[in-house]
Amino acid sequence: PPSIPALLAADHPSVSFEFFPPKDDAGELALWDAIRRLESVRPDFVSVTYGAGGSNQDRTVRVTERIARETTLTPLAHLTCVGASVAALRQVVGLYAASGVRNILALRGDPPGDPGGAWTAHPEGLNHATDLVELVRTLGDFTIGVAAFPDVHPASPSFEHDVDVMVRKADAGATFAITQMVFDADTYLRLRDAVAQRRDLPITPGLMPVTNFKQVARMSELMGTPLPEAVVRRLEAVSDDPAATREVGVTIATELADRMLSEGAPGLHFITMNRSTATLEVYRNLDLGARAASRA
Ligand code: FAD
Numbered sequence: 001p002p003s004i005p006a007l008l009a010a011d012h013p014s015v016s017f018e019f020f021p022p023k024d025d026a027g028e029l030a031l032w033d034a035i036r037r038l039e040s041v042r043p044d045f046v047s048v049t050y051g052a053g054g055s056n057q058d059r060t061v062r063v064t065e066r067i068a069r070e071t072t073l074t075p076l077a078h079l080t081c082v083g084a085s086v087a088a089l090r091q092v093v094g095l096y097a098a099s100g101v102r103n104i105l106a107l108r109g110d111p112p113g114d115p116g117g118a119w120t121a122h123p124e125g126l127n128h129a130t131d132l133v134e135l136v137r138t139l140g141d142f143t144i145g146v147a148a149f150p151d152v153h154p155a156s157p158s159f160e161h162d163v164d165v166m167v168r169k170a171d172a173g174a175t176f177a178i179t180q181m182v183f184d185a186d187t188y189l190r191l192r193d194a195v196a197q198r199r200d201l202p203i204t205p206g207l208m209p210v211t212n213f214k215q216v217a218r219m220s221e222l223m224g225t226p227l228p229e230a231v232v233r234r235l236e237a238v239s240d241d242p243a244a245t246r247e248v249g250v251t252i253a254t255e256l257a258d259r260m261l262s263e264g265a266p267g268l269h270f271i272t273m274n275r276s277t278a279t280l281e282v283y284r285n286l287d288l289g290a291r292a293a294s295r296a
Contacts, residue, residue, distance in 0.1 A: 001074045003143050004103055005175040007044045007267070008202035012291050014044040014267030015283065016076070016178075016204070019274050021051050021059035030274055031063070037276040039071055041289060044267070047076040047105060047178075052112045053083070061092060065099040076145065077101050080109025081132055085124035089132065093139045105145045105178065106132040116154060116224075130165075133172040148177040148195075148203050150187040154224035163194045170199040177201055178269045181208040183220070183252075184228045185259045192265070205260050208271040209278035210249030213239045250278050254285040261286070 007014040017038050022028045035046070048064045051057045060078070067075045077096050081089070096104065108129045111117045121127045126135065133144050146169040149162055156162050166177065177195075182188045182205040192203045210216045213235045220227050231252055238244035257268050268288075270279045283289070 003175075004045055004074075004076065004145065005143065005202060008176050008204060009266070013261050013265070013288065014204065015041070015288055015292070016267065016269045017043050017046045017279065018049065018206070018269060018271045019046065019063070020049045021056055021063055022274065023056075023059075027274070034272060034274050034276040035067065035071065035073070038272070038279065039073055041280070041283060042292070043073065045074040045076050045103065047078055047269075050078040050080045050107070050109065052109070057092075061095055064096065064101060068100045074103070075101050076103040076105055078105045078107060079132065079136070080107045081121065081126040081129070082109035082111065083122055083125075085122055086126065086135065087124070089126070089135060090139060093136055093142075097140050097142075102141070103143045103145065104136050105147070106136055106174065107147050108132070119155070130168050130172040133169060133174050137173040143176075144174050145176045145178060146174040148179045148191060149224075150179050150182055150184075150191045150205075151225045159190075159194075162191070163198070166191075166195045166201065166203075167198050170195075170201040174201065177203045179203060179206045180223055180225055181206045181219070181271055182256065182260070183225065183231050185256055185263070188260060188265070189263055202266040204267045204269045205257075205265055206269045206271055207253055207257055207282070208273070209253035209282050210235060211246045211273070211275070211278050212242075213245055246278060250281045250285070253278075253282045257282060257286055 019031060022031045048060050050060045064075050064077045067073050106129055111119055126132050129146055136142050136144050148166060152159050152162055188205045195201055234248050238248050272279050
């Protein structure tokens with residue numbers, strides 16, 4: 001398959017789906033049901049987030065390996081520096097390489113527990129995502145992506161600092177970036193344009209079709225991604241009606257994605273929450289299948 005940066009540089013939007021490692025057997029079944037349904041639209045790649053602790057991290061590796069082995073999908077493995085020595089990180093990268101995973105999203109991660117708590121590196125570990133980009137680059141022929149924060153990273157002093165960090169990530173060897181979930185197209189475009197002035201680093205927006213207002217409100221607080229007032233108003237108006245919430249969530253995601261694509265976003269990275277229905281609705285609303293077919 002073509003490399004992720006090549007896909008993002010092409011003249012059609014790339015489509016990718018993000019999953020998280022399930023916690024139990026029921027979650028595992030739901031995940032594989034979603035993967036199989038989403039596989040049918042032939043996304044350009046799919047990613048699995050890296051768990052915060054030991055057993056969660058093992059599950060990430062297992063799910064990613066299984067995707068590589070048993071599906072037609074191209075996996076992108078998330079990897080963080082949290083709680084890991086350099087030796088342990090090398091080992092995980094080795095497992096990925098052995099199962100044919102060629103794409104890694106290199107992240108710092110967050111300290112477990114208190115959201116927004118101070119970062120402390122493992123005594124024999126790494127301190128920044130850029131260090132992990134450099135490490136992964138020395139370990140094999142990987143395509144390396146990084147995180148981007150249109151709403152400014154919660155611990156960052158400024159937007160300008162965030163842009164500098166993106167430049168450092170590109171210089172360390174990252175060749176594409178994916179953003180935190182976006183709810184305001186203008187913040188995405190502002191970061192994309194500021195980075196584009198300095199480096200050739202395609203930045204794909206993260207898109208989450210909201211199906212549960214309380215859940216997204218909590219996530220947005222944890223991630224420092226404020227929900228625009230208009231989005232809150234539209235979702236609050238239907239907050240006691242799950243079906244209407246889904247419908248409004250899908251409409252909001254469709255409008256937002258449409259705007260970002262028309263402004264030249266290289267693709268869409270759907271945060272699926274291990275479900276397929278809302279994502280497929282947005283996918284169909286945008287006619288992404290036809291856009292992909294026209295490139296063939
Ligand atoms: P860094 O780039 O290291 O940045 C962390 C902080 O340090 C920022 O405030 C930055 O401004 C600052 N900084 C960076 N470099 C320097 C420098 N050289 N000098 C001074 N300051 C610097 N978390 C998980 O646990 N698992 C996942 O799978 C996961 N997937 C994600 C996927 C995406 C697309 C995104 C956007 C985030 C994801 N996260 C995940 C969350 C992420 O790990 C956290 O947001 C984390 O706080 C920042 O990660 P980073 O890779 O950007 O770190």
